[in-house]
Amino acid sequence: MADLSIRNLQKGFDGHAIIQGIDLDVRDREFVVFVGPSGCGKSTLLRLIAGLEEVTSGTISLDGKDITDLAPAKRDLAMVFQTYALYPHMTVRKNLSFALDLARVDKATVKAKVDNAARILELERLLERKPKQLSGGQRQRVAIGRAIVRNPKIFLFDEPLSNLDAALRVQTRLELARLHKELKATMIYVTHDQVEAMTLADKVVVLNGGRVEQVGSPLDLYNHPANLFVAGFLGTPKMGFLRGTVGAVDGSSCEVQLEAGAKLTLPRQACGQKAGASVTLGVRPEHFNIVPAGEGQLQVVADVSERLGSDTYCHVRTANGEQLTIRVRGDFGPAYGQPLELAFDTAHCHLFDAAGVAIDKRSAAEQAA
Amino acid sequence: MLTLKQSRRLQSVVVGTLSWAVALLIFFPIFWMILTSFKTEMDAIATPPQLFFAPTLENYLHINERSDYFSFAWNSVLISFSATVLSMLIAVPAAYSMAFHESRHTKRTLLWMLSTKMLPPVGVLMPIYLLCKSMGLLDSRIALIVIYTLINLPIVVWMVYTYFKDIPVDILEAARLDGATTFQEIGRVLLPIARGGLASTMLLSLILCWNEAFWSLNLTSSAAAPLTALVASYSSPEGLFWAKLSAVSTLACAPILIFGWISQKQLVRGLSFGAVK
Ligand SMILES: Nc1ncnc2c1ncn2[C@@H]1O[C@H](COP(=O)(O)OP(=O)(O)OP(=O)(O)O)[C@@H](O)[C@H]1O
Numbered sequence: 146m147a148d149l150s151i152r153n154l155q156k157g158f159d160g161h162a163i164i165q166g167i168d169l170d171v172r173d174r175e176f177v178v179f180v181g182p183s184g185c186g187k188s189t190l191l192r193l194i195a196g197l198e199e200v201t202s203g204t205i206s207l208d209g210k211d212i213t214d215l216a217p218a219k220r221d222l223a224m225v226f227q228t229y230a231l232y233p234h235m236t237v238r239k240n241l242s243f244a245l246d247l248a249r250v251d252k253a254t255v256k257a258k259v260d261n262a263a264r265i266l267e268l269e270r271l272l273e274r275k276p277k278q279l280s281g282g283q284r285q286r287v288a289i290g291r292a293i294v295r296n297p298k299i300f301l302f303d304e305p306l307s308n309l310d311a312a313l314r315v316q317t318r319l320e321l322a323r324l325h326k327e328l329k330a331t332m333i334y335v336t337h338d339q340v341e342a343m344t345l346a347d348k349v350v351v352l353n354g355g356r357v358e359q360v361g362s363p364l365d366l367y368n369h370p371a372n373l374f375v376a377g378f379l380g381t382p383k384m385g386f387l388r389g390t391v392g393a394v395d396g397s398s399c400e401v402q403l404e405a406g407a408k409l410t411l412p413r414q415a416c417g418q419k420a421g422a423s424v425t426l427g428v429r430p431e432h433f434n435i436v437p438a439g440e441g442q443l444q445v446v447a448d449v450s451e452r453l454g455s456d457t458y459c460h461v462r463t464a465n466g467e468q469l470t471i472r473v474r475g476d477f478g479p480a481y482g483q484p485l486e487l488a489f490d491t492a493h494c495h496l497f498d499a500a501g502v503a504i505d506k507r508s509a510a511e512q513a514a
Numbered sequence: 515m516l517t518l519k520q521s522r523r524l525q526s527v528v529v530g531t532l533s534w535a536v537a538l539l540i541f542f543p544i545f546w547m548i549l550t551s552f553k554t555e556m557d558a559i560a561t562p563p564q565l566f567f568a569p570t571l572e573n574y575l576h577i578n579e580r581s582d583y584f585s586f587a588w589n590s591v592l593i594s595f596s597a598t599v600l601s602m603l604i605a606v607p608a609a610y611s612m613a614f615h616e617s618r619h620t621k622r623t624l625l626w627m628l629s630t631k632m633l634p635p636v637g638v639l640m641p642i643y644l645l646c647k648s649m650g651l652l653d654s655r656i657a658l659i660v661i662y663t664l665i666n667l668p669i670v671v672w673m674v675y676t677y678f679k680d681i682p683v684d685i686l687e688a689a690r691l692d693g694a695t696t697f698q699e700i701g702r703v704l705l706p707i708a709r710g711g712l713a714s715t716m717l718l719s720l721i722l723c724w725n726e727a728f729w730s731l732n733l734t735s736s737a738a739a740p741l742t743a744l745v746a747s748y749s750s751p752e753g754l755f756w757a758k759l760s761a762v763s764t765l766a767c768a769p770i771l772i773f774g775w776i777s778q779k780q781l782v783r784g785l786s787f788g789a790v791k
């Protein structure tokens with residue numbers, strides 16, 4: 146069992162509030178990912194859970210037991226650091242067995258556990274080497290192995306892949322996902338890479354400025370961002386934002402007059418805004434189409450295009466200077482400065498009120514379900 | 515014009531020659547001291563100075579007859595090693611807390627410690643002499659051990675602190691999460707990683723203690739007198755005997771020079787072993 150619950154957690158350094166009241170639950174066997182921009186307090190939150198930083202106020206409890214002021218050694222958590230933090234003077238075997246040796250586990254058990262972890266992570270042939278003689282990827286695996294042998298209640302990872310090259314990162318990401326399933330482990334994982342967040346997580350926690358912006362499954366966050374910050378943070382390329390005002394509203398649709406010139410009718414049951422209220426329309430790059438002149442709703446001018454082969458990301462500018470990114474087939478590449486016409490996939494447009502909070506497009510009944 | 519390769523070679527020749535010249539310049543007094551110790555007193559004061567002469571051991575024999583070299587050497591060894599071990603025992607916990615549990619006062623404490631080295635020792639000669647006298651510690655090894663420990667402590671703490679600062683705190687935190695107590699964290703992780711730096715700190719402390727003359731001359735006479743006192747005893751009363759003085763100086767330097775020479779290899783290996791990444 147490993148149920149972690151955090152209540153109104155706060156942390157300040159020298160009077161600066163860094164973590165500003167966080168409530169969070171991590172269920173047994175869940176893979177939870179903390180994402181957020183640099184400096185938002187992800188590592189600090191993880192270190193508070195680990196016990197490496199002292200809590201300013203609030204509580205952390207594990208399986209109903211208050212661990213807020215418990216020493217890190219007593220929490221039964223294992224952490225994998227971004228820098229790996231291997232013990233440079235010990236062989237890989239010693240690195241793996243250090244925690245068990247400290248706990249005075251008998252030799253035969255230690256050997257069995259170390260050999261098992263080495264087998265899972267394919268480290269068998271490296272056991273007698275020192276960390277210095279390993280590649281970055283191998284060191285990473287030793288760091289993970291060091292956590293595995295302890296069979297902790299929760300695995301904590303602080304950007305474990307950020308020092309690996311791109312190919313290795315993809316491979317290790319898959320291995321971590323596999324490990325999570327095989328070990329039936331509870332994991333908390335910090336990253337600023339949203340691909341890692343989307344692919345690994347059961348539950349994503351989006352942090353910003355020391356607060357939780359939104360918690361949910363990856364697709365839930367992607368499809369129903371709670372506010373402008375989450376909408377803009379998740380998804381590459383970023384969601385495009387267009388300012389506008391609400392026009393006519395009825396029970397099944399909602400008109401939006403964009404400052405960029407177009408007038409859209411969104412098929413949504415709830416709009417929540419009166420006519421004339423200013424709103425922001427959010428559209429993901431895949432929810433635009435480039436259409437022949439006269440068939441679309443918005444005129445734009447092509448900026449540079451990024452051609453990836455499979456897709457092309459066209460950056461475009463509207464008449465009033467707003468920037469959008471559009472994702473189209475890889476064989477399409479407009480010239481710089483070329484006028485284009487866009488059609489919106491209106492069913493997938495997001496709407497945010499003046500304060501940046503999302504206006505749910507589902508009806509009240511649907512939301513409850 | 516020189517090609518790149520030629521100019522590289524020229525550069526290395528020039529740099530090599532210069533470093534040899536500087537090294538010889540620094541080594542020359544020691545070389546001359548050793549040379550003089552094998553001369554007769556007449557040869558030693560001859561003008562122009564003699565590079566070639568009939569070597570003799572009479573100075574060394576004379577010293578052996580007149581004073582008990584090994585008693586002085588034993589005092590030097592005992593005092594230097596004890597003071598070094600003692601200052602390491604104090605410096606390691608101090609540096610650990612300053613390097614890894616920094617507080618608002620850490621930087622100031624470090625500077626303040628160093629500032630105590632700015633006071634000339636003679637400024638506190640009187641109080642310390644009187645203290646030793648009233649505690650019955652004149653001419654005792656204990657007094658010198660305590661004093662050497664304390665006067666070297668700022669430098670030792672600073673050195674250990676800088677070596678500790680180079681060690682990523684992650685590694686210690688990993689040990690903490692692995693269940694290590696503070697003692698285990700220091701003893702099984704920190705010290706082994708920093709051992710190269712600790713060894714060079716200890717060597718420096720040994721050398722400083724070995725060569726210290728001010729306090730040993732003022733606070734000891736015979737029973738606790740180290741080699742520096744022996745050297746001094748050959749300089750003053752009966753006028754200057756250059757050859758004998760050179761011989762006794764050579765004898766005083768020899769042990770620490772040999773020790774440094776031997777530990778040099780260990781040190782270099784220890785230092786590169788300490789590399790963390
Ligand atoms: N020991 C500390 N003393 C003072 N301020 C700190 C300390 N540790 C972190 N901070 C501050 O807390 C804020 C959050 O830091 P944190 O390391 O948690 O960010 P992060 O979300 O992990 O960022 P990144 O993605 O860059 O790793 C930063 O503004 C940082 O300057």
Ligand SMILES: [Mg+2]
Nearest residue numbers: 187188189303
């Ligand atoms: Mg971080």
